[in-house]
Amino acid sequence: MVRVHVISDMEGVAGIVKWQQTSGGEALYEEGRKLYTEEINAAVRGARAAGATEVVVMDCHGAGQGWTFNSLIPEDLHPDCEYVVQDE
Numbered sequence: 001m002v003r004v005h006v007i008s009d010m011e012g013v014a015g016i017v018k019w020q021q022t023s024g025g026e027a028l029y030e031e032g033r034k035l036y037t038e039e040i041n042a043a044v045r046g047a048r049a050a051g052a053t054e055v056v057v058m059d060c061h062g063a064g065q066g067w068t069f070n071s072l073i074p075e076d077l078h079p080d081c082e083y084v085v086q087d088e
Contacts, residue, residue: 004047024063044078055081
């Protein structure tokens with residue numbers, strides 16, 4: 001059995017080049033969320049392809065500015081992983 005735990009944050013994601021992509025309420029934030037979620041999905045696919053039997057994803061990038069949710073898009077997350085929420 002191989003278990004993989006993916007702990008993620010938006011800074012460093014491919015295509016995230018402006019702070020406005022990482023902060024809730026900004027015009028570019030939804031684009032950043034999509035890039036972030038797809039990069040996590042790529043990690044899940046890679047882990048599964050390498051033999052992982054269980055993949056757990058933890059989103060550690062809060063939306064900021066008083067928003068009360070994390071940043072990945074749960075409904076777009078790869079179905080072959082489990083998602084846990086970190087309280088801010």
